[in-house]
Amino acid sequence: MEFNLDWLLKTDYTTPSNFLILTGILLVGIFLRYLALAWIYHELVYKKLGDFRPYRRLHQQVKLGQVRREIWYSFLGAIIFALAGTAMLICWQRGYTQLYTSLSVLDILWIPLAFIAALFIHETYYYWLHRWMHHPKVLHRFHHIHHTSLYTSSFTSFSFHPVEAGFQAIFLPVLVLLLPMHFFVLIGLLITMSVTAVINHSGVEVYPSSAVKSPMTKWIIGATHHDMHHLKYRCNYGLYFTFWDQWMGTEESGFEDRFLKHSVKEKSIPDKFTS
Known part of the structure; x- marks a missing residue:
């Protein structure tokens, strides 16, 4: 079985006009995805869960001026x-990448x-890149630029200096070469990157207290772990996982206590948030 994407490959995107059109389409899609995810998460998670249990918020809502700068x-x-x-x-069109669309039994495995x-x-790349960026x-x-947002919001999630954005953007194009x-894995990675970035910068802890022990x-x-990075700079450099921070001794010693303070037990969550 094959997931047919031949229609994507029929156009020559190296011509100036097609290059600009494709880049423009991707720009609109990427930016609108960011705005939608950040706004929805802020309205439905930060505000609603924060109103339910205010101490789950790591800090108060950020000012409008900061949000405008982050969006820019x-x-x-x-x-x-x-x-x-x-x-x-x-x-991919030129056959340089390792991307494929076939779906055999071996592919499913x-x-x-x-x-x-x-x-x-990606975790390894980002951890060491992030430590270098703190030189x-x-x-x-x-x-x-990213750390100007001392108190983060979901809108902080993709607020980077263009040079830093370049270091982050280059990862996937290089990865698919090797x-x-x-194609489903690529889509899954893009979704994971977007969602975890919003969660980790949102300013409200959504994981239950049991998560830190499981x-x-x-x-x-989660938000507590990365929020401590923004507050203290020299700790918690990870992207998705804590293992590099733990292996290299860069995880903030007070993380677990702060996590337990700002998280809740599952049994205390009302039905309307769990159903």
Whole structure:
């Protein structure tokens, strides 16, 4: 069985007009996705869960001026990500990538493994990139844009200096050149990147208190973990998981106590939030 995407490959995207059209389409899609996810999460999760149990909020709602600045830098970043997306599609069209659309039994077995491998590689890349970005000179030149948001919101999730956005955007185009990956895995990665970025910057802890103790979920980064990074700078550099922070001794020692303070037990959540 094959997931047919031949219609994507029929146009020559290397011509200036088609290149600009495709990049423009991706730009609109990426930026609107960011705005929709950030706004929906802020309205439905931060406000509603915050009203239900105010102490789940890590801090008070950020000011409008900060949100406007974050949206502007997210728009600039969306341009970079759109260019990276166009480059990735051209490479796929030319047969340079390891992307494929067939769906055999072997492919079905490989899809979850490829997804896990991609997450691990991305986590590793981002952790060490992030530590480098906290070198004083690098931090001062561009990473400070993201850290201007001392108290984060879901709109902070893609607010980066264009140079930093470039370092982040280049990951997927390079990964698909090297790792055999079904198109579904690529889509899954894009969704995971978008959703986790919003969750981790939202300013409200959505994971229950049991998550920090469970062998299956204690490695997952949430809002509390990343919020401490914005407040203290020299800790909690991870993207999806905490294992590199734990292995390298860069996880803030007070994380677990703060997580328990701002999370709730499942049995205390009303039916309207669990049904």
